Amino acid sequence: MARKVIDEPSEDLVAIAKKERAQRRNPFARVALFIRQVFGELRKVVTPTRNELLSYTAVVLVFVIIMMALVFGLDQLFGWLVLLAFGTSGS
Template sequence: MARKVIDEPSEEIVADAKRERAERRNPFSRIALFIRQVIAELRKVVTPTRRELFSFTGVVLVFVLIMMGLVYGLDFLFGLLVSWAFGDGSIR
């Protein structure tokens, strides 16, 4: 089970952003602020456990296989209909 993380910026980051906006810094300091904020957000990222990773991978693979079967079935059906409508009139 993934750990629950509250997605709120820290008070320090908010205070820094307000101060930077108030002072109207040059473009380089705004870029530095952006990079600091990106790094702070990346520290909040929670990586899945090995078990969760295998579980998620299995779910994705099963979903992809189901969608492939659905698309194949519709393609085959529409191919038969087009062959019947515009072809020689016989259904395979």
């Protein structure tokens, strides 16, 4: 079962961002703030377990195979309809 991920910024990051925005820092300070916020968000990332990863991979592969079969089938159908409508070119 997937673990719950909290997608809200922490209070410290919000407070720091508001303080920085109010003070109007130079471009280097803005870049530093951005990088601090990126690292703060990366700390929230939850990596899937091995079983979750394998099940997600299986779901993606099955979906891709189904879509490939659907596109192949439609391609064959439309190709047959074009041959039916226009026939083969005879010399």
